[in-house]
Amino acid sequence: xxxxxxxxxxxxxxxxxxxxxxxxxxxxxxxxxxxxxxxxxxxxxxxxxxxxxxxxxxxxxxxxxxxxxxxxxxxxxxxxxxxxxxxxxxxxxxxxxxxxxxxxxxxxxxxxxxxxxxxxxxxxxxxxxxxxxxxxxxxxxxxxxxxxxxxxxxxxxxxxxxxxxxxxxxxxxxxxxxxxxxxxxxxxxxxxxxxxxxxxxxxxxxxxxxxxxxxxxxxxxxxxxxxxxxxxxxxxxxxxxxxxxxxxxxxxxxxxxxxxxxxxxxxxxxxxxxxxxxxxxxxxxxxxxxxxxxxxxxxxxxxxxxxxxxxxxxxxxxxxxxxxxxxxxxxxxxxxxxxxxxxxxxxxxxxxxxxxxxxxxxxxxx
Amino acid sequence: xxxxxxxxxxxxxxxxxxxxxxxxxxxxxxxxxxxxxxxxxxxxxxxxxxxxxxxxxxxxxxxxxxxxxxxxxxxxxxxxxxxxxxxxxxxxxxxxxxxxxxxxxxxxxxxxxxxxxxxxxxxxxxxxxxxxxxxxxxxxxxxxxxxxxxxxxxxxxxxxxxxxxxxxxxxxxxxxxxxxxxxxxxxxxxxxxxxxxxxxxxxxxxxxxxxxxxxxxxxxxxxxxxxxxxxxxxxxxxxxxxxxxxxxxxxxxxxxxxxxxxxxxxxxxxxxxxxxxxxxxxxxxxxxxxxxxxxxxxxxxxxxxxxxxxxxxxxxxxxxxxxxxxxxxxxxxxxxxxxxxxxxxxxxxxxxxxxxxxxxxxxxxx
Numbered sequence: 014x015x016x017x018x019x020x021x022x023x024x025x026x027x028x029x030x031x032x033x034x035x036x037x038x039x040x041x042x043x044x045x046x047x048x049x050x051x052x053x054x055x056x057x058x059x060x061x062x063x064x065x066x067x068x069x070x071x072x073x074x075x076x077x078x079x080x081x082x083x084x085x086x087x088x089x090x091x092x093x094x095x096x097x098x099x100x101x102x103x104x105x106x107x108x109x110x111x112x113x114x115x116x117x118x119x120x121x122x123x124x125x126x127x128x129x130x131x132x133x134x135x136x137x138x139x140x141x142x143x144x145x146x147x148x149x150x151x152x153x154x155x156x157x158x159x160x161x162x163x164x165x166x167x168x169x170x171x172x173x174x175x176x177x178x179x180x181x182x183x184x185x186x187x188x189x190x191x192x193x194x195x196x197x198x199x200x201x202x203x204x205x206x207x208x209x210x211x212x213x214x215x216x217x218x219x220x221x222x223x224x225x226x227x228x229x230x231x232x233x234x235x236x237x238x239x240x241x242x243x244x245x246x247x248x249x250x251x252x253x254x255x256x257x258x259x260x261x262x263x264x265x266x267x268x269x270x271x272x273x274x275x276x277x278x279x280x281x282x283x284x285x286x287x288x289x290x291x292x293x294x295x296x297x298x299x300x301x302x303x304x305x306x307x308x309x310x311x312x313x314x315x316x317x318x319x320x321x322x323x324x325x326x327x328x329x330x331x332x333x334x335x336x337x338x339x340x341x342x343x344x345x346x347x348x349x350x351x352x353x354x355x356x357x358x359x360x361x362x363x364x365x366x367x368x369x370x371x372x373x374x375x376x377x378x379x
Numbered sequence: 380x381x382x383x384x385x386x387x388x389x390x391x392x393x394x395x396x397x398x399x400x401x402x403x404x405x406x407x408x409x410x411x412x413x414x415x416x417x418x419x420x421x422x423x424x425x426x427x428x429x430x431x432x433x434x435x436x437x438x439x440x441x442x443x444x445x446x447x448x449x450x451x452x453x454x455x456x457x458x459x460x461x462x463x464x465x466x467x468x469x470x471x472x473x474x475x476x477x478x479x480x481x482x483x484x485x486x487x488x489x490x491x492x493x494x495x496x497x498x499x500x501x502x503x504x505x506x507x508x509x510x511x512x513x514x515x516x517x518x519x520x521x522x523x524x525x526x527x528x529x530x531x532x533x534x535x536x537x538x539x540x541x542x543x544x545x546x547x548x549x550x551x552x553x554x555x556x557x558x559x560x561x562x563x564x565x566x567x568x569x570x571x572x573x574x575x576x577x578x579x580x581x582x583x584x585x586x587x588x589x590x591x592x593x594x595x596x597x598x599x600x601x602x603x604x605x606x607x608x609x610x611x612x613x614x615x616x617x618x619x620x621x622x623x624x625x626x627x628x629x630x631x632x633x634x635x636x637x638x639x640x641x642x643x644x645x646x647x648x649x650x651x652x653x654x655x656x657x658x659x660x661x662x663x664x665x666x667x668x669x670x671x672x673x674x675x676x677x678x679x680x681x682x683x684x685x686x687x688x689x690x691x692x693x694x695x696x697x698x699x700x701x702x703x704x705x706x707x708x709x710x711x712x713x714x715x716x717x718x719x720x721x722x723x724x725x726x727x728x729x730x731x732x733x734x735x736x737x738x739x740x741x742x743x744x745x
Binding site: 068070306 | 390393394410411415419428434669681686687689690694711714715721722727
């Protein structure tokens with residue numbers, strides 16, 4: 014969808030309705046940011062009384078892949094955005110028929126949905142990734158492993174998040190089992206990246222091409238799930254500049270509108286590889302909620318509404334810790350801790366590993 | 380309603396429902412703060428799609444004085460609170476029948492609803508106010524004016540806000556006209572306070588008696604409506620301590636739970652008089668939204684939910700400016716100003732003088 018087609022509608026005045034596909038915590042925090050700026054919010058959620066629906070003017074209950082449901086959301090929205098990237102082409106077409114501009118653009122969603130397309134796109138724009146090979150059948154694995162070196166990581170091309178749909182392949186003899194383990198579907202084999210740490214950069218681009226990036230964060234995962242982000246990360250000026258260059262290149266290449274989250278691997282020699290990007294607000298940007306004047310959620314709303322982007326300078330050093338499953342039961346202690354800024358997502362069931370909330374701990378910038 | 384009656388229900392766990400009587404901007408910002416902590420919110424609003432209803436899980440449309448509507452809200456709420464003080468006794472009785480604890484307590488609402496009761500209560504607890512006299516008929520004005528000195532300010536005992544329901548009486552001959560001008564109803568005549576500036580203190584008290592106060596703000600009004608609050612105000616330590624003593628005395632005397640706003644007159648000799656108090660979050664506390672880790676809205680939710688109070692130390696010096704009526708049409712310039720933190724309330728009609736939003740401008744603490 015051409016950016017220019019809707020330019021006369023932007024900037025959207027307060028009172029306009031922002032449509033959000035997705036009823037989870039990212040949608041919830043987007044809805045709260047939109048409310049701050051005087052917008053109404055409509056969400057499409059799988060279940061009634063969803064985390065996002067609880068704080069929105071309109072909650073449409075339906076499946077994200079159902080073109081009719083997406084069309085109904087688009088019909089009451091002045092712009093449509095997403096809390097996740099796995100949006101079907103049929104759903105986007107329905108939104109287009111309903112006449113709602115979409116941000117981020119379709120192309121960014123499509124590219125990020127497929128790990129082979131994503132890495133191919135990144136490499137084509139001069140952004141380095143770990144070496145990889147597309148895998149269509151188990152027999153493709155052995156020659157790819159030969160080229161990439163063992164061990165290598167087998168991932169489904171589509172879907173999969175937080176470490177799901179992944180298997181390490183240590184030798185050619187494991188190919189068949191690994192392929193079956195991830196569901197015997199189109200996949201990607203990725204060379205192991207010998208990274209010293211995982212970083213991420215959260216950046217935004219407006220309808221007018223304006224770009225703003227937050228300071229880089231350093232991430233720690235456990236069992237494939239993000240545990241903590243610390244920002245601003247302690248970085249050399251060269252690495253900081255390179256992270257900004259990567260984000261800028263990607264935003265421009267995608268003709269992007271909104272906030273993007275770019276996960277990076279820092280190698281021992283200081284080089285950065287792009288692990289993946291998410292065309293949405295990102296868990297590794299939650300530190301901005303208490304660490305910046307304009308957080309990533311308000312920044313995304315500003316961008317998709319055609320407003321000027323806000324300042325991204327850090328006000329404090331923040332350590333963000335996810336509260337997974339029963340960890341959220343610690344809320345009494347966290348509520349009593351004056352150094353902890355608590356965010357809870359309004360989810361009823363604390364299933365193991367489920368993201369229930371997060372805590373930001375602030376310390377002075379050094 | 381006895382505080383102790385419900386003590387075993389508190390602290391309310393995340394997922395509990397906070398009921399808010401009132402659908403305006405104070406309710407909206409309370410609802411957003413509640414969502415941050417993982418609560419659901421139900422509001423009672425006069426019209427559908429109200430500023431608060433837009434960000435709440437449940438919106439009941441009805442009159443605040445209708446016991447049935449308040450009872451329905453109470454029935455779905457784990458605790459009931461208010462964005463304004465003019466709550467009828469019948470409405471509170473309905474909430475009590477529905478079994479919902481109420482915070483702040485009935486007595487605080489009742490005392491603050493009547494200007495004579497309010498000043499009598501304050502004086503009885505050693506808190507100075509301007510001298511005053513109850514006025515039941517026009518003939519009461521002349522002798523009261525004799526005692527208080529001219530000019531004096533005639534106000535309705537009940538209702539009236541933002542300068543409405545007030546008339547200056549400069550001489551006994553104006554008594555009849557002034558009494559008619561304010562609706563010929565039970566009134567109060569107040570001696571003119573020779574104050575050098577207006578201050579306010581926003582403070583909170585928890586179910587357990589814990590008290591926390593924000594730094595004092597300095598307020599500027601125009602045509603009876605608040606224009607700006609600057610906080611922390613530049614004060615002598617003695618005045619700061621006296622403001623804290625006033626707030627603490629009042630909170631304890633009312634056996635209060637929640638956030639209270641206390642308006643003060645500072646006299647030339649540094650003495651403080653209490654102008655009035657509001658048993659709710661307060662316009663002069665909006666600076667805390669961007670100036671403190673825990674703002675007055677989260678503090679109120681913490682208090683009424685039985686959570687520990689949050690820190691009240693200022694992170695910055697803030698000037699809060701109300702956006703009245705068409706001033707909100709300046710949103711494009713305000714959105715582009717990196718020093719302006721913008722809050723808009725989701726109101727459709729920018730009627731003259733109507734509070735449409737506010738702006739917080741931050742500068743370093745000195």
